[in-house]
Amino acid sequence: MSLRGFSRRRLLGAAGAGTALVGAGVAGGYLAGSSGAEDPAPGQATVPFRGVHQAGIVTPAQDRLHFVALDVTATGPILRPAVVALLKRWTTAAERMTAGAEAAPGGAVNRNPAAPPSDTGEALDLPAASLTLTFGIGGSLLDKLGLPRPAALAELPPFQRDQLDPALSGGDLCIQACADDPQVAVHAVRNLVRTGFGTTAVRWSQLGFGRTSSTSTVQQTHRNLFGFKDGTNNLKAEDKAALDEHVWVPASEGPPWMTGGTYLVARRIRMHVETWDRTSLTEQESLTGRTKGTGAPIGATEEFAPIDLTSPLIADDAHIRLASASSLGGVRILRRGYNFVDGSDGAGHLNAGLFFLAFMRDPQRQFVPMQSALARHDRMMEYIEHTGSAVFACPPGLADGAYWGQPLLEA
Ligand SMILES: C=CC1=C(C)c2cc3[nH]c(cc4nc(cc5[nH]c(cc1n2)c(C)c5CCC(=O)O)C(CCC(=O)O)=C4C)c(C)c3C=C
Numbered sequence: 001m002s003l004r005g006f007s008r009r010r011l012l013g014a015a016g017a018g019t020a021l022v023g024a025g026v027a028g029g030y031l032a033g034s035s036g037a038e039d040p041a042p043g044q045a046t047v048p049f050r051g052v053h054q055a056g057i058v059t060p061a062q063d064r065l066h067f068v069a070l071d072v073t074a075t076g077p078i079l080r081p082a083v084v085a086l087l088k089r090w091t092t093a094a095e096r097m098t099a100g101a102e103a104a105p106g107g108a109v110n111r112n113p114a115a116p117p118s119d120t121g122e123a124l125d126l127p128a129a130s131l132t133l134t135f136g137i138g139g140s141l142l143d144k145l146g147l148p149r150p151a152a153l154a155e156l157p158p159f160q161r162d163q164l165d166p167a168l169s170g171g172d173l174c175i176q177a178c179a180d181d182p183q184v185a186v187h188a189v190r191n192l193v194r195t196g197f198g199t200t201a202v203r204w205s206q207l208g209f210g211r212t213s214s215t216s217t218v219q220q221t222h223r224n225l226f227g228f229k230d231g232t233n234n235l236k237a238e239d240k241a242a243l244d245e246h247v248w249v250p251a252s253e254g255p256p257w258m259t260g261g262t263y264l265v266a267r268r269i270r271m272h273v274e275t276w277d278r279t280s281l282t283e284q285e286s287l288t289g290r291t292k293g294t295g296a297p298i299g300a301t302e303e304f305a306p307i308d309l310t311s312p313l314i315a316d317d318a319h320i321r322l323a324s325a326s327s328l329g330g331v332r333i334l335r336r337g338y339n340f341v342d343g344s345d346g347a348g349h350l351n352a353g354l355f356f357l358a359f360m361r362d363p364q365r366q367f368v369p370m371q372s373a374l375a376r377h378d379r380m381m382e383y384i385e386h387t388g389s390a391v392f393a394c395p396p397g398l399a400d401g402a403y404w405g406q407p408l409l410e411a
């Protein structure tokens with residue numbers, strides 16, 4: 001029986017999502033880095049909402065995304081209490097939905113029929129589908145609250161060939177919803193957005209499909225819309241030392257509310273797939289630095305073979321050379337992006353691309369040098385265009401009873 005089914009909803013009752021839902025998460029859920037050997041049937045899995053780190057970062061990347069950036073519309077003396085109240089409501093609803101329950105007790109059909117339902121209903125009867133909800137804070141919200149921005153949350157500099165649309169960039173808050181069912185991800189975002197009415201307004205949002213990064217060694221590498229395996233040389237959940245080095249903010253770096261958290265860089269990258277499709281296979285592989293079939297580095301046969309950067313077969317302006325840790329003094333990032341197709345552009349082209357999401361300890365020291373090198377020298381830039389950009393601070397995971405943003409707002 002689905003957690004969203006009638007029996008389950010009655011079982012949870014009006015008050016007690018907390019204990020029951022945490023239990024459901026542990027019983028049926030993935031633990032970060034688990035082997036997957038005991039995974040429940042597809043769609044039935046739950047990912048624990050609380051923990052040391054937020055879910056949706058190193059937990060196995062699901063296949064679908066709905067990402068939303070919001071602005072806080074409350075101002076003046078009510079700003080801070082309104083944000084605190086909203087984050088408490090969001091946390092309660094998010095924890096319920098990640099466990100497969102409706103956004104609020106009573107839900108879609110079991111409340112006063114003369115009042116709007118407390119859940120919009122489109123996920124009734126659907127299981128949790130590994131839903132994760134990951135929350136981030138934009139530097140602009142800290143400015144509004146009169147709180148200092150961590151240096152890592154400074155605005156990104158302009159990069160060569162950026163074509164950023166302000167309407168697809170920035171935001172005071174973000175929520176990343178990932179699930180193995182698009183309807184579950186959309187339902188979660190819609191219900192959180194609805195809960196924010198009067199305090200927040202949607203600034204921009206992005207749907208994604210076909211994860212372009214694996215975040216665990218048990219996952220297969222999927223393909224981007226250029227047809228190449230993407231995520232082969234990504235950081236993986238199993239490499240905890242690398243995550244500590246490149247992803248999680250250590251206590252020594254501060255501020256205290258970010259210890260165990262990470263920063264998210266989001267870039268909406270349009271891919272000119274029609275131009276790409278008129279490019280020879282040899283050129284496609286040469287500018288990527290990998291073969292299209294197996295994903296192996298050019299000159300090797302296995303996908304996960306080490307990249308020999310002394311080889312002249314990997315061109316100086318190949319994507320994987322320019323983005324590699326050895327070309328960037330050891331810099332690495334955790335990629336977690338998705339493909340998108342937002343219809344067409346009215347000029348006979350698909351409005352398609354990669355919604356690039358990456359988590360890192362300090363965007364200024366990691367994303368900035370990497371993207372600077374790519375923007376200047378990457379031959380792939382002839383086929384792509386960065387049209388949206390945002391950076392968010394993603395605080396650490398929640399202990400029992402805590403709400404999203406609490407260490408920041410109650411410091
Ligand atoms: C600034 C960071 C990066 C952007 C922006 C980016 C865009 C982008 N990438 C691809 C396709 C592939 N990227 C691959 C590897 C790769 N990409 C980045 C960073 C950015 N990519 C890194 C750090 C790496 C790994 C480099 C390494 O050390 O080997 C690959 C190869 C497979 C893999 O390892 O993932 C592909 C393919 C596209 C299409 C794109 C923009 C649309």
Ligand SMILES: [Fe+2]
Nearest residue numbers: 230319320323
């Ligand atoms: Fe890349």
